[in-house]
Amino acid sequence: MSKILQKIIDKQGFVLTDGATGTNLFNMGLMAGDAPEMWNEEHPDRITKLYQSAVDAGSDLFLTNSFGGNASRLKLHNAGHRARELSRMAAEIGREVADKCDRDIVVAGSVGPTGEIMGAAGTLSHEDAVEIFEEQAHGLLEGGADVLWVETISAPEEYAAAAEAMQNVGADWCGTMSFDTAGRTMMGTTSTGMVEMIAGMDYKPFAFGANCGVGASDLLRTVMGFSDTGTERPIIAKGNAGIPKYVDGHIHYDGTPELMAEYALMARNAGATIIGGCCGTMPEHLSAMRKALDSTAKGEKPSLEQISASIGPFSSEHDGTGDTSNQPARRKRRRG
């Protein structure tokens, strides 16, 4: 139970999160391949600016610059031993920004995936994953994060390892997965599968949901899958601002601020309480989303047809939920 998140939800009915971290940092001069977490030490002014831009655009919550700040990712930059320290710095900068603001702002300590494969065919053990997450969690809490925010997870095993780490450090936490493969995560988890998984967990997140993935319309379909189960746990929707396009040697996301405002309203109508953007979502998108959420009352739950008509087509016909009798299934095998 996160008191500050609950307080904001009670007050305004929703929480607006931040948008992209990577896209914004690249615009500030981060070079491809560099670890963004190094900037917590080398360029704290730029990280302050990143957080402040979300707050100024109307976000109630921002994620710390620590997505890849675990030992498994940082070791690729020869900084595996600095996970706790760099994560702490990310949260410290966030704490300062939040404390200076005259309204409630949540500093959410971002915890991204390890990048390793777990489970039967994987190379990372449960124990090692818990240790990796726990180390980062300590750093984020020391730096003053209000809540820890596990995101972009594909494997249920990794979500479970993160949950155990959160329990070990006693953190309030939220956790989202990335549904990027025919409506499922890369590892095959469906939206309803995620709800069932959380129902079976000992140390449940305060809120759960989806981030990143394909476009904003796919993400909304996933949110519909969550809310159709009747879950009472707050649902998080953090979708990308459209789809990346290659134009004149540069990449840009094709979602306009108007589209993201429409997406935010639909996410709320679909049952999400904690709403924001992911890749490609810039401050101008967030401002439009804030304005739309503040000035529009919550409406009826949309249909999938309404979502695709307003936001864009889905990347796949099915997402593995609902009536699966007409969906492609595994081949019948002759062994038992």
Place this chain on the structure above:
Amino acid sequence: MSDEEDIILSELSDDELVPQMHDDLYDGMKEEIEEGVNILLERGWMPYDVLTKALVEGMRIVGIDFRDGILFVPEVLLAANAMKGGMAILKPLLAETGAPRLGNMVIGTVKGDIHDIGKNLVTMMMEGAGFEVKDLGINNPVENYIDELESGEYDILGMSALLTTTMPYMKVVIDTMVEKGMRDDYTVLVGGAPLNDEFGKAIGADAYCRDAAVAVETAKEFMAKKHNQLSA
């Protein structure tokens, strides 16, 4: 106990055993695949036939269901692992018997990009389909690709990028190949979450591959074209 009797692989005729091996690959059963490979070899099958008819065909089915969103990464990894078990037995025999090779590939994630899950998956699926793959790992500058291509007998170059900021580097590699007059000697395949067909064409690749299954199918098509041209 289920009502079904256990399947004894050695009691199956060739016509039953091969489809059973396809099933077992689908289910990622490594020991059963190794057993099946040994049985076929004992029955006098050529190693190349075991590879193509039992293993590659089985992985092709896995690839189709992966492409269609029926199987997901964990199942594919288990299938590839089972395939590897069979390949370990066949590899020395294939070399001895001078079996035709399907093709050799160099693969790597481009400079500035440290993501490797997608690339690893392509490597496994390509090996599963019978290709030889040299994996250069992550964060590769153009020299790594060129040096490796020049050092061996390769047919295909595969490049991967997960970041929108690193994918343009693929063009640097292709442009360098053009400058060196070696571009037409290779099939260049590119992949990664933010890419698309349009991008593949724009940078001068032969094809963009949406996922590992598509990569395998595309590689096979290009190799078939190449063989046809050589024999024409």
